[in-house]
Amino acid sequence: xxxxxxxxxxxxxxxxxxxxxxxxxxxxxxxxxxxxxxxxxxxxxxxxxxxxxxxxxxxxxxxxxxxxxxxxxxxxxxxxxxxxxxxxxxxxxxxxxxxxxxxxxxxxxxxxxxxxxxxxxxxxxxxxxxxxxxxxxxxxxxxxxxxxxxxxxxxxxxxxxxxxxxxxxxxxx
Amino acid sequence: xxxxxxxxxxxxxxxxxxxxxxxxxxxxxxxxxxxxxxxxxxxxxxxxxxxxxxxxxxxxxxxxxxxxxxxxxxxxxxxxxxxxxxxxxxxxxxxxxxxxxxxxxxxxxxxxxxxxxxxxxxxxxxxxxxxxxxxxxxxxxxxxxxxxxxxxxxxxxxxxxxxxxxxxxxxxxxxxxxxxxxxxxxxxxxxxxxxxxxxxxxxxxxxxxxxxxxxxxxxxxxxxxxxxxxxxxxxxxxxxxxxxxxxxxxxxxxx
Numbered sequence: 101x102x103x104x105x106x107x108x109x110x111x112x113x114x115x116x117x118x119x120x121x122x123x124x125x126x127x128x129x130x131x132x133x134x135x136x137x138x139x140x141x142x143x144x145x146x147x148x149x150x151x152x153x154x155x156x157x158x159x160x161x162x163x164x165x166x167x168x169x170x171x172x173x174x175x176x177x178x179x180x181x182x183x184x185x186x187x188x189x190x191x192x193x194x195x196x197x198x199x200x201x202x203x204x205x206x207x208x209x210x211x212x213x214x215x216x217x218x219x220x221x222x223x224x225x226x227x228x229x230x231x232x233x234x235x236x237x238x239x240x241x242x243x244x245x246x247x248x249x250x251x252x253x254x255x256x257x258x259x260x261x262x263x264x265x266x267x268x269x270x271x272x273x
Numbered sequence: 274x275x276x277x278x279x280x281x282x283x284x285x286x287x288x289x290x291x292x293x294x295x296x297x298x299x300x301x302x303x304x305x306x307x308x309x310x311x312x313x314x315x316x317x318x319x320x321x322x323x324x325x326x327x328x329x330x331x332x333x334x335x336x337x338x339x340x341x342x343x344x345x346x347x348x349x350x351x352x353x354x355x356x357x358x359x360x361x362x363x364x365x366x367x368x369x370x371x372x373x374x375x376x377x378x379x380x381x382x383x384x385x386x387x388x389x390x391x392x393x394x395x396x397x398x399x400x401x402x403x404x405x406x407x408x409x410x411x412x413x414x415x416x417x418x419x420x421x422x423x424x425x426x427x428x429x430x431x432x433x434x435x436x437x438x439x440x441x442x443x444x445x446x447x448x449x450x451x452x453x454x455x456x457x458x459x460x461x462x463x464x465x466x467x468x469x470x471x472x473x474x475x476x477x478x479x480x481x482x483x484x485x486x487x488x489x490x491x492x493x494x495x496x497x498x499x500x501x502x503x504x505x506x507x508x509x510x511x512x513x514x515x516x517x518x519x520x521x522x523x524x525x526x527x528x
Contacts, residue, residue, distance in 0.1 A: 161322070192398070192405055195408060247313075249412075253322055
């Protein structure tokens with residue numbers, strides 16, 4: 101298990117506002133609704149500063165349009181629960197990594213039909229491998245990368261040679 | 274440099290980087306729905322989005338430094354061509370697919386060195402943006418490299434077009450490695466990047482790809498400059514006319 105995830109778990113466990121972390125589990129990635137922002141690793145911290153609730157998030161890709169939706173969903177969920185005043189802070193460094201996705205999140209991705217980044221060794225250069233990603237439908241490792249870039253910024257497109265189905269792979273970054 | 278000078282210099286620098294990203298992002302986005310096949314179409318859209326995202330981060334930082342009420346949209350939509358400071362190579366029309374991929378290879382290699390250096394900037398925000406962007410650029414580079422290999426070492430026709438694209442682009446690469454006074458000042462302060470220092474490695478890495486792609490490195494017999502001083506090719510005005518049209522027609526409009 102990776103260090104960044106352990107640190108994030110610790111922040112959540114030691115937080116003075118556990119109920120807000122739980123509430124924010126309702127905020128989902130709009131493109132991949134099986135993942136909460138916690139699972140995705142976007143939710144960095146929830147804290148109180150001078151009477152304000154500060155939610156800190158780390159964007160996934162520079163231009164990911166989902167981040168706008170995520171911000172407004174955070175406002176909506178906390179607003180409906182009467183939490184406020186609220187400030188949402190964007191934190192760029194350290195840059196988000198696919199290694200931050202929670203183990204539960206990886207399992208949910210697979211069930212949803214997207215191969216998670218943890219399941220295979222990336223290329224030596226840390227990028228998406230050419231082949232060998234486990235097919236989320238039939239489990240075969242006999243797969244081939246069709247395209248470096250998939251339906252969203254965070255995914256590459258693969259095809260399984262065993263079952264013949266195309267599938268998305270959540271890129272290592 | 275006093276604090277205010279330093280802030281103004283960093284603001285100008287952030288705007289340049291924002292302009293580079295926005296203009297190239299817009300150019301690449303022109304392939305959406307026009308690319309050779311579906312997967313490539315999607316890839317172009319993704320790469321364009323990474324650049325537009327970068328532009329937003331740089332412009333957002335510029336707005337913070339300006340602290341005069343302007344926001345990222347003001348920088349993107351309400352400045353004229355003469356006020357843009359992007360390198361000329363980014364504004365050139367997309368050309369054919371070979372041209373687009375050769376340009377991408379040239380700038381991906383450039384950005385690989387540039388962003389790695391900027392990630393060590395003493396300016397925490399610029400460093401953070403660079404550290405994020407370089408992860409995306411590694412993916413861009415792998416794709417542009419693969420395409421240049423495939424096209425260069427492909428059919429007679431694809432080889433001819435790829436070599437022509439390289440020849441046509443070559444004169445626009447020189448200004449990438451000619452930092453002006455502002456950039457040298459910021460580089461000396463540990464904030465910016467001295468691009469002259471990046472050239473040997475850029476050229477070495479490029480020559481390796483070209484060699485494998487059976488392409489020839491063009492001669493350094495012509496150069497066009499001016500992006501960083503606001504002297505652009507006629508192409509930028511056309512690009513901005515399209516990019517800014519909605520915002521100009523409906524001032525202050527939001528999605």
